[in-house]
Structure formats: C-alpha cells, structure tokens
Amino acid sequence: MARRPPSKPVEAPAEPKPKRDWFFPARVAIWFARPFVKFLLIILLISTVFVSIFKWVNPPLTYLMFSEFNRLGTIHKDWRDLEDMSIYVPLAVVAAEDANFCAHNGFDFDAIEVALEEGAGRGASTISQQVAKNVFLWPGRSWLRKGLETGITVLIESLWSKRRIIEVYLNVAEFDEGVFGVDTAIAVHFGYSPENLRLADASRLAVVLPNPKQRAAGNLPWALRRQASRVAIGAATLRDEGRADCFLP
Numbered sequence: 653m654a655r656r657p658p659s660k661p662v663e664a665p666a667e668p669k670p671k672r673d674w675f676f677p678a679r680v681a682i683w684f685a686r687p688f689v690k691f692l693l694i695i696l697l698i699s700t701v702f703v704s705i706f707k708w709v710n711p712p713l714t715y716l717m718f719s720e721f722n723r724l725g726t727i728h729k730d731w732r733d734l735e736d737m738s739i740y741v742p743l744a745v746v747a748a749e750d751a752n753f754c755a756h757n758g759f760d761f762d763a764i765e766v767a768l769e770e771g772a773g774r775g776a777s778t779i780s781q782q783v784a785k786n787v788f789l790w791p792g793r794s795w796l797r798k799g800l801e802t803g804i805t806v807l808i809e810s811l812w813s814k815r816r817i818i819e820v821y822l823n824v825a826e827f828d829e830g831v832f833g834v835d836t837a838i839a840v841h842f843g844y845s846p847e848n849l850r851l852a853d854a855s856r857l858a859v860v861l862p863n864p865k866q867r868a869a870g871n872l873p874w875a876l877r878r879q880a881s882r883v884a885i886g887a888a889t890l891r892d893e894g895r896a897d898c899f900l901p
Contacts, residue, residue, distance in 0.1 A: 695800075695803075696803070699788070699800075699803060699804055699807055700807055700811075702788065703788075703804060703807040703808055703811055703812075704811055706787065706820070707811055707812050707816060710731050710820075710823070711787050711820065711823075711824060714786055714787055714824050714832075715789065715790045715791075716786060716790075716791065716824075716826060716832075717729065717824075717832055720826070720829070720830050720832075721830075724829065724830045726830065727830040727831075727832060728830060728831050728832065728836045728840070729823075729831075729832035729833050729836055730833055730835045730836045730839075731823050731833060731835065732822075732823065732833065732834060732835035732846050733819065734815055734818065734819040734822070734899070735901060736846065736847055737822070737834065737846045737847060737849070738846060738847055738848060738849040738850075738854065739891075739900055739901070740849055740850065740851040740854035740855075740887065741822060741834050741846060741849055741854050741857070742818045742822065742896075742899050742900070743851075743854070743887035743888075743890060743891055743896055743900075744851065744854035744855045744857065744858040744883055744884065744887045745779075745818070745821070745822060745854075745857070745858045745861065746779065746818065746887075746890060746896060746899070747855075747858065747883050747884075747886035747887040747889075747890055748855070748858035748859060748861065748883045748886070749779055749782075749858065749861060750778045750779040751886065751890065751895070752778075752895075753778065753779055753780075753814065753818070753898070753899070754814060754895055754896060754897065754898035754899070755895070756778060757809050758778060758780040758781065758805040758806060758808065758809040759778060759780075759781070759805070760776060760778050763776040763778075764776040778805075779817060779818060779821050780805050780808055780809055780817055781801055781802075781805050782821060782825075783805075783808060783817055783820050783821050783824070784800075784801045784804040784805045784808055785797075785801050786821070786824045786825065787820060787824055788800075788804050789801055789804070814898040814899050815898070815899045817899075818899045822834045823835070825861060825864075826864045826865075827840075827841075827857055827860055827861070827864055827869065828840060828841075828860070828864050828865075828868060828869070829864065829865050831864075834846060834857065837857055837860075837869065838853075838857070840870075841853075841856075841857070841868065841869045841870035842869075842870065851884050851887060851888070852880070852881075852884060853869070854884075854887070855880040855881070855883040855884040855887065856869040856870075856872055856877075856880045857869045858880070858883050859872070859876050859879050859880045859883060860872075
C-alpha cells in the first residue's frame with residue numbers, strides 16, 4: 653500500500669495590521685477639553701443673564717460697596733438717572749477717564765498701545781471695562797478676573813446703550829471713601845443738586861476717580877486743580893466736536 657505524502661502544516665492566516673487612528677490625539681484633546689468648554693458656556697450663560705437684567709434694573713450693591721461697608725461700618729450711596737444730571741457730569745468724567753468712549757466698542761486699543769509703551773504705571777481701562785469690574789467682579793489683577801472682565805465688557809457693549817453704560821458708571825463709582833455715586837458725592841462736597849452742577853466742579857469730581865481714597869473733590873491740591881482745568885477744556889472739546897453724542901441727550 654502506497655504511503656501518503658505527509659501533509660503540509662496549515663499556515664494561520666496573517667492578521668491584518670491595525671490601521672493607525674490619525675484622529676486619536678484630537679479625540680483625547682476634545683475629551684479633556686469638554687468639561688472646560690461646558691464650564692465656560694455656563695459662565696457665559698450666567699453672565700449674559702445678569703448683564704441683561706442690569707440693562708433695566710439698577711445694581712443694588714457691588715463687591716466694592718460691600719467690602720467698604722465691612723471696612724468702614726457705613727457707606728453713602730444714592731442713584732441718580734442720567735437725564736436728571738447736569739450734562740457736565742458725564743462730559744467731565746468721559747474727558748478724564750475715556751475720551752474715545754463713543755468711538756470704541758469696549759476696548760481702546762490706541763490707549764492700550766500707549767500704555768504698553770509707557771509701562772505699567774499707566775492704565776488703559778475704558779469706562780465699559782470699569783463698569784464690568786465694578787458691577788460684576790472684584791478688585792484685583794489676576795488673569796482670571798481680567799479674562800472675566802473682557803468677556804463681560806463685550807456683553808455690556810453688545811446689550812447696553814452707551815447712555816446706560818455711563819449712567820451705571822456714574823452711580824457705582826467711588827468718589828470718596830465710602831461715597832458711591834455722583835449724586836452722593838455732589839451732596840458731600842458741593843451741597844447742591846446734580847442737575848445744577850457746574851463744569852468746574854464736575855471736573856473736580858472727575859480727577860478724583862483714579863484714587864478716591866486719597867483725593868477729595870472739595871479740597872484738591874494745586875496740581876489736581878490744574879488737572880481739573882484741563883479736564884474742563886477736554887469736556888468742552890468733546891461736546892463741540894460731537895464726540896459725546898452717544899450719551900448726551
């Protein structure tokens with residue numbers, strides 16, 4: 653009987669090489685970023701709601717007011733609608749704090765460039781940025797607060813009118829230790845109603861704003877009185893050139 657030739661071993665089929673997943677790094681990055689994005693969306697939603705509310709509702713209290721109350725034991729504040737103020741109040745404050753207020757959308761990039769060239773001693777915050785900080789945030793220089801300030805400034809400029817922005821600023825800014833709002837400041841320092849405020853006195857109030865704890869509008873040193881005179885000239889120039897039309901009646 654013939655012998656059968658030995659059978660050849662059956663080779664196992666070669667396993668296909670796994671395909672390289674080119675999108676794996678992107679999926680990992682998305683997986684890690686998803687909670688952060690959700691957090692940002694929640695913050696954006698909350699911020700939009702509050703900014704929208706204060707378009708119509710006057711802010712009752714700010715973080716700075718609360719901290720000053722804890723420090724001093726009392727604060728003085730009152731609200732005065734913009735149409736019930738002398739036009740010299742917003743004119744002087746804009747001339748002193750943010751001369752391009754009507755021209756920018758919340759950020760004065762020309763002023764920022766000048767500030768960077770001159771160093772950290774010069775500020776470049778617009779009135780819109782100061783409203784974002786004073787009404788919704790806390791004092792400080794952290795990157796978190798600055799980032800929130802930037803986002804809220806965009807919302808304020810998108811949802812509020814320029815008149816509303818300057819109105820809120822004039823009512824929440826500190827004009828002396830524990831004295832908030834131009835109405836209270838005028839009563840404390842000049843003793844008459846805001847609708848009758850003279851340009852010279854409005855300019856005195858305006859130069860107090862950068863350092864209200866060290867300056868008093870009713871008792872300015874000679875250098876600040878000269879600065880107030882320059883602010884008065886700037887206020888008249890803004891009005892004459894039409895650069896204040898966005899907030900004047």
